[in-house]
Each structure stands twice: as C-alpha cells, then as structure tokens.
Amino acid sequence: MVHTAPPYNATKDQEQTWFEDLAEVREAKRDSLSRAHTSAANPKDRAALRAAADPSRTLGPADEPVAFLRVDLNEGGPFYIGRHGLRDEDRNPVVLEWATPVALQYRGASHEDPRGVVRHRSFRTDEEGGRPNEILEFDDVVLADLARQVAALGKSGVDVIEGDDFLQDVLAQGRTPDMADIVRTIQAAQADIIRAPGQQLLVVQGGPGTGKTAIAVHRAAALTHPEATDPADRVLIVGPSRALLHYIRQVSHDLGGERVVGSTVDQLMSSDVTISDRDIEPSGAAALKGSAVMASVLDNALRDRIRVPDSEHEIALDEVGFGVPVIPRDVKEILEGIDAFPYIAGRERFRLVLESHVVTAARLSGQPLHRGWSARADRSSIEAFVDRVWPSLSAQAFLRDLYGSVDRLISAAGTLLNGEQIRLLRRQASPRLSEQLWSREDLPLLDYVSRQLREPSDTLRFDHIIIDEAQDLSAMAMNAIHSRSRTGAMTAVGDIAQSTGPAARDSWDELLDGLAPNSARSLTQLRYGYRVPAAVLEFASLLLPDAAPGVERPAVVIRSDHEPEASRDVGRVCRPRP
Incomplete structure (x- = not known):
C-alpha cells in the first residue's frame, strides 16, 4: 500500500x-x-x-x-x-x-x-x-x-524565537517530568549541537535555562542511533547527583538511548574506601588535590617505589642445583631500558627482562646444564626479587603511605610543590588500612593510582562520554572521566559563570588544554535561555563580569510580567571563590 x-x-x-x-x-x-x-x-x-x-x-x-x-x-x-x-x-x-x-x-x-x-x-x-x-x-x-x-x-534572533507562539505555549507549561516536549521544541542551534560529530571534545557553554541537560540527554540518544554517521556502541553520561542521573536514565530510555549508561563522578571512581562524613581536609587541600599537578606528583611517588637493591642477590633456577647472582649494576641497566608507566605493565616487563638476563647468565656461567633444562628461573625466587625492586602495590596502601611520610612527599613533590602545599597533603597514616580516613577529594587520586596498578583492559571504556555540570569538576576528576573514553571523544556541558567549589574556574581553557591538547576540540555557546525570565537573569548577570569574564549572557525568550525581588544583600550571598 x-x-x-x-x-x-x-x-x-x-x-x-x-x-x-x-x-x-x-x-x-x-x-x-x-x-x-x-x-x-x-x-x-x-x-x-x-x-x-x-x-x-x-x-x-x-x-x-x-x-x-x-x-x-x-x-x-x-x-x-x-x-x-x-x-x-x-x-x-x-x-x-x-x-x-x-x-x-x-x-x-x-x-x-x-x-x-x-x-x-x-x-x-x-x-x-x-x-x-x-x-x-x-x-x-x-x-x-x-x-x-x-x-x-x-x-534579532531572540525576537524570532520569542515570537514562536508554539514554543511559548510549551514553556508556559513548565518543565515536564519526562522532558518529552523538549524533543519537539529543539531549536536550530540545539539540533546542530546534538548532531555534532562524536569524535571530538565538545564543550557546550550555557547559562541558566538554556537547555544544557536536555541537549546532553538528546545528544547521547543521537550518538547511539543506528543511523548516526559513526554510531557509538556505549555512551556514558556523568552527572552531579544520583537523583539527576535517575531522571536522565529514564528520559534517555524514553528517547531511545538504549546503550546509554549514567553515573555520578563518585560512582565512576568506585573504590573500597569509606568517605569520612566530616571535613578532614585542611583549607586549601581540596583545591590542591584536584589540580592537574597531582598527576605528576603521583607519577613521581610511584617511580620512587622502584629501587635498585644495595647488594647482590642470587636467583634460583628451575631443575638445576645452582643460582645466578644479580648485582645492582645489572638491575640498574635493566631499569634504564623500561618505561615505568603504566606501573603494572612496567613491572611485568621488568620481570620478563630479568628472567631472560638470568637464563642467559646461567648459560654463560660454565655450570653443567642438562639437555632437557626448561631454561626458566625459579618462579618464587624471581617473584621475590621483582617485588623487592618493583613492589606490587595497592592504591589505598600506596596513598596512605605517601600521605603519612614527609620524606616521600618531599621526594615526589620535587619542584612541583612548595613546603606549604606538602604540609596540606600530610596526613597521619592509620596502623590498619581499613581505618584510614579518606575524603571525597582523595577519590580521583585513588582512581589515578589504581589505573596504574591494574591492566588497562580492566577499565570499562566508552565510545563517547557526556558530562553534565562540568564546570565544577577538578582536573583530576576530569582525568578520571577521560580515562574511561576509548578515543577521548567527550561532550562537556556546563556554565562557567556558575563554577563553584575548590575547582572553580573562570574559563574552559584549562579543561580543553588538559583533555585535548592535540585532538579535535570545539567550544560552542548556547545563545538563548528558555526557563529563566529575562528580569531575573538580567539581575543575576550583574555578577557575570566578575564570575566569568568573556562569557555572554544568554538572551531570554520566555515571557514574564513579574519583576524579581531581592530578599538578601548580594554582597553577603555571593562570596569570592577560593
């Protein structure tokens, strides 16, 4: 028919x-x-x-x-x-x-x-x-x-949208529980962001009521659609709260995003630690732990755990009655040819090269070797020596020991941190690991170390990651999220003018430079606000030049006859960010 x-x-x-x-x-x-x-x-x-x-x-x-x-x-x-x-x-x-x-x-x-x-x-x-x-x-x-x-x-563009009676009728109904009306009221600029190529780092800057969350959810559904140019098999949406993620998951399912997974930042960095319910961080420590420099500090601390032994050590051989002495100079030469990172991969490479060295030394020793010799070092003997040089670690024990030792902190910090910053990181180590106190700011650091200490295949990765309210995330939290991306393809959605907390920033430059220094990236700004009345946004925008210089105030298209009323002194409400 x-x-x-x-x-x-x-x-x-x-x-x-x-x-x-x-x-x-x-x-x-x-x-x-x-x-x-x-x-x-x-x-x-x-x-x-x-x-x-x-x-x-x-x-x-x-x-x-x-x-x-x-x-x-x-x-x-x-x-x-x-x-x-x-x-x-x-x-x-x-x-x-x-x-x-x-x-x-x-x-x-x-x-x-x-x-x-x-x-x-x-x-x-x-x-x-x-x-x-x-x-x-x-x-x-x-x-x-x-x-x-x-x-x-x-x-102007705002006049055109403001004159859209169909859109105004939908906006007048308020935000619906399932966001279904957003599908039919997506404006032209929003549609282009939703369908933008997935293989890039895209930052979407949008003021209050510009539809950022709606764009995030719809972009996830569009990227996983079978007819997309390069359909994503799995998309991760990272949100600030479990309640919002429940909402996002439901909406994403309704929109057809069957291969979309939601997670909070804390859930993504799941660790077998209990976060203290009291503030255990001294002032300034949270911002320091979230800063990008901590990745280098942790790398140095991991590298410090790899040590050349002070004395000769004999490694036993399988099936023969003698061992092979390994001297410090041999170990030093082997280590110089091995990249320390990822830590677990470097450790395995060291074990393989060491065993080859031992077998070769045995053949050249002049000692009698029977014809059927397996040409292997004794497993327990070589593992004990490897652990002495390149110790097997757990993220929690490693970070506890680092925080608990001034000497280790000083060595890892090098010229990266000053004395006051080292003091901020110092924390008394608990005798039992299970009793160690941890803060929320420790989670990205534990996650970073964990990724060095496990096989890369053990980390679940996604074809594209979408981050809602990205403006408040620290550099180390972003690093943790980025590590879950197969290719670095991400969409970060937020409002830099609303950036608060220890990781507050004035621009998106740090995020762009940190996550995509050499790959495709773009920054786009949402020009129109659909939820906040013009009078309210105009009042709030008085702070915009100080909060986020260079960010344009969105033009508001929702009609309202009500004027805002100030009930508290702005100077008391708006405190400077750290």
Whole structure:
C-alpha cells in the first residue's frame, strides 16, 4: 500500500486524516511485532525474538503522537518527524525518528541557514486528553518569509524565537517530568549541537535555562542511533547527583538511548574506601588535590617505589642445583631500558627482562646444564626479587603511605610543590588500612593510582562520554572521566559563570588544554535561555563580569510580567571563590 502525504497547502482536516492513517499503520505493525515470537521453534528463541521485537522500543507507546513536526523542502519530501520512526507495509519511511541525522539536519535549519527547508510545521495534539493523534493546532514557520521579516524589521534572533507562539505555549507549561516536549521544541542551534560529530571534545557553554541537560540527554540518544554517521556502541553520561542521573536514565530510555549508561563522578571512581562524613581536609587541600599537578606528583611517588637493591642477590633456577647472582649494576641497566608507566605493565616487563638476563647468565656461567633444562628461573625466587625492586602495590596502601611520610612527599613533590602545599597533603597514616580516613577529594587520586596498578583492559571504556555540570569538576576528576573514553571523544556541558567549589574556574581553557591538547576540540555557546525570565537573569548577570569574564549572557525568550525581588544583600550571598 502506498501512502501519500498531504500537499503543501494541507488543511488541518487533511493533516488529521494523515495522522489517523499513520496511527493505523503503526498499530498494525505493533500487532505484527507482538506476534512475531510465536514462529520461533523453542522457548529460548521465542524469548529472544520477543525482546528484540518489543513494540514499545521500536514504535513507541500507543499513547504517543505519531509525529510532532512536518518539514517541507525545496525538492523532495515532505518529511514527518516523531519521537519514533515508522515505515509502511512496503518498508518506505513515513515518519523519521527525531534522532536520525537527516531529521536533526533539517531541524537545524533556520532563516539564516535554511538548508533547503521551505517550512517547519509544528503540531500540538491532545495527549493530555488521551487522544494523542488528534491535532489541536499547528504552527507554520516559512523560513524565507521569516528571513524577509527579519531583514525588513531589523529583528534579532531572540525576537524570532520569542515570537514562536508554539514554543511559548510549551514553556508556559513548565518543565515536564519526562522532558518529552523538549524533543519537539529543539531549536536550530540545539539540533546542530546534538548532531555534532562524536569524535571530538565538545564543550557546550550555557547559562541558566538554556537547555544544557536536555541537549546532553538528546545528544547521547543521537550518538547511539543506528543511523548516526559513526554510531557509538556505549555512551556514558556523568552527572552531579544520583537523583539527576535517575531522571536522565529514564528520559534517555524514553528517547531511545538504549546503550546509554549514567553515573555520578563518585560512582565512576568506585573504590573500597569509606568517605569520612566530616571535613578532614585542611583549607586549601581540596583545591590542591584536584589540580592537574597531582598527576605528576603521583607519577613521581610511584617511580620512587622502584629501587635498585644495595647488594647482590642470587636467583634460583628451575631443575638445576645452582643460582645466578644479580648485582645492582645489572638491575640498574635493566631499569634504564623500561618505561615505568603504566606501573603494572612496567613491572611485568621488568620481570620478563630479568628472567631472560638470568637464563642467559646461567648459560654463560660454565655450570653443567642438562639437555632437557626448561631454561626458566625459579618462579618464587624471581617473584621475590621483582617485588623487592618493583613492589606490587595497592592504591589505598600506596596513598596512605605517601600521605603519612614527609620524606616521600618531599621526594615526589620535587619542584612541583612548595613546603606549604606538602604540609596540606600530610596526613597521619592509620596502623590498619581499613581505618584510614579518606575524603571525597582523595577519590580521583585513588582512581589515578589504581589505573596504574591494574591492566588497562580492566577499565570499562566508552565510545563517547557526556558530562553534565562540568564546570565544577577538578582536573583530576576530569582525568578520571577521560580515562574511561576509548578515543577521548567527550561532550562537556556546563556554565562557567556558575563554577563553584575548590575547582572553580573562570574559563574552559584549562579543561580543553588538559583533555585535548592535540585532538579535535570545539567550544560552542548556547545563545538563548528558555526557563529563566529575562528580569531575573538580567539581575543575576550583574555578577557575570566578575564570575566569568568573556562569557555572554544568554538572551531570554520566555515571557514574564513579574519583576524579581531581592530578599538578601548580594554582597553577603555571593562570596569570592577560593
């Protein structure tokens, strides 16, 4: 059966008939999918088919509108866009899923960059009344007409968006629990960020109410979409709280982001330590522990644990009655040819080279070796010597011992830290490791050391990582997150003007330079705010020149007749950041 979309000048009744036709196609397909598993030969295959053909995943729920947008083009089309895609009986696409590259490309069209789009027609249906496919109204935006109006009247971008009655109606409803309305109100600039190439470090700067979290969730769903240019197999979203992550996971699932995982920073750096419920860090220690210099300090401290022995040591051989002496000079020469990092990999390389050295020395010793000799050193003998030179460590014991020793701290700090900073890191070591006190600021350091002490394959990595509220994360926390990325592909979302806490920063430069010094990276700024009334944001923006010089205040598009009232003195509320 061939389904023909209504003409360009279609009336509401014609569009309604089309929606009803699409709904019939969808429900017929739902019925077919629900019965597909019955053709399987055994229970296991039936269960697998039932899961793979779940209609709610492929078609969306029955109470979801079949479409929310129509896109008319100069050539071809029209396209209808919905939360889920739909094909007719002949496999022809009749509705594009919102997250497909084509849908996002056309949704990114504007009067400034039409991309071959003639018109956007947005539909509002009676979802609240339980009739999701009954069209209440539609709103047309003809891009060429809009461009002429802007040129003739001298309108700005904010005037254009503020005049979008359809958007204003959605904003007036407030933030919905499942963020579903954001899908159909994504503006052009947001659509382009959502569909931006995944293989880069993208920083999205946005003031209050600019839709940062919505962009983060929708970008995750778009990156994992099968039709994406380079579909991500797994995407990680890192958020500031468990409550927000629960919200993000639910929304991401509703949007089709089946391969999206959520985690807080603390959960990501999970460690078998108990964080003290009291403040155990002296003033300034939290900022120091979060700074990028700590990676070099920890590297030095790990390198310090690798020592050339002071005296000769004999290593026993398998199956023969003598051993081979290893002198300090031999060990020093072996160590000079081995990279110390990653620590565990260097240790294994040292063991292999040492054993080869011992076997070679045995062959050259002149001692009798029987023909069937296995040419191996005694395992326990060589492991004991390796541990003496290149000790096996645990992250917790290593960091406890480092904090507890002034000598070790001084050696690791070198010229990187001054005396006061070394004092800030000093902490009494508990006799029992289980009783050692740890702070939240210790987690990134424990994580960094743990990664040096375990095989790289033991760390779960993702094709893309999206960080919400990235402005508050320290350099060491960012390092921990970055280590979970397969290629360094990340999206960091936040507002530098709201950066607070020990890791507060005035610009994104540190993050860009630290995470992507030699790879593709970009910084984009959200220009429009959709949630905070203009009067409120204008009042708050008085602090912007001091909080984040160079960051532009977003233009607000939500209408409000209410003026803000100051109930407390700003000077008392806004304290300088450390």
